[in-house]
């Protein structure tokens with residue numbers, strides 16, 4: 001079998017020595033895979049993403065890219081290797097225009113270099129999100145939450161990722177906007193971009209991703225091919241076998257995930 005693009009091997013990580021927010025995490029991803037990570041508030045999803053991206057150094061275990069232990073490699077260097085994190089919240093510079101945001105995000109040292117990098121992915125970025133082309137000269141800070149999220153994804157794409165980590169890309173967005181974002185992520189998968197996507201709710205992840213992991217209190221409680229799992233199995237892993245709630249509790253979580261108001 002081909003070498004894994006990403007391997008997370010027995011990782012413990014956290015914010016204080018000995019107090020692990022995530023424990024004994026094992027994950028594997030091949031090129032072209034999309035892995036969905038689901039879990040409730042505080043389950044450890046962002047901690048896992050931060051650890052893969054190099055913002056946190058694991059206390060135990062390793063994160064490997066194509067078989068190479070990334071050790072203490074900085075997030076910037078990981079991004080240059082194609083491992084790019086889009087953290088929670090909109091990652092735009094409000095005082096710059098849409099196009100300037102994309103140029104700055106390219107990381108090129110010269111304006112000409114930035115233009116070249118943007119030109120190389122412009123068809124992809126503007127094809128996914130035509131509104132970014134229409135609003136190229138608008139200040140990013142004046143755009144809606146949904147448009148800012150599209151620009152955030154555009155900024156990540158300009159860096160030329162091979163593996164894109166998205167932390168709750170639907171957070172705070174209206175369902176129609178979330179649909180638009182997930183359509184774009186589906187298109188990116190077709191372009192062979194590998195993805196790890198974190199959400200509190202599994203509904204959209206099950207359509208996008210070929211693998212699903214559920215985190216509960218910092219540990220993996222389910223790890224499966226999406227086709228081998230179903231909503232009930234995810235629900236049990238999500239809440240933990242010792243605490244199976246009634247439908248009302250899950251429904252309220254699902255409603256929370258699907259009914260954010262800002263677009």
Ligand SMILES: Nc1ncnc2c1ncn2[C@@H]1O[C@H](COP(=O)(O)OP(=O)(O)OP(=O)(O)O)[C@@H](O)[C@H]1O
Nearest residue numbers: 015016021039040041042043044045046047048200
């Ligand atoms: N910067 C931090 N310093 C100390 N503890 C933290 C920090 N960030 C997160 N934690 C703790 O680590 C645990 C996991 O948090 P994490 O943010 O990874 O969960 P999450 O699944 O991403 O939650 P959410 O869906 O609310 O973003 C929680 O107990 C949280 O309180």
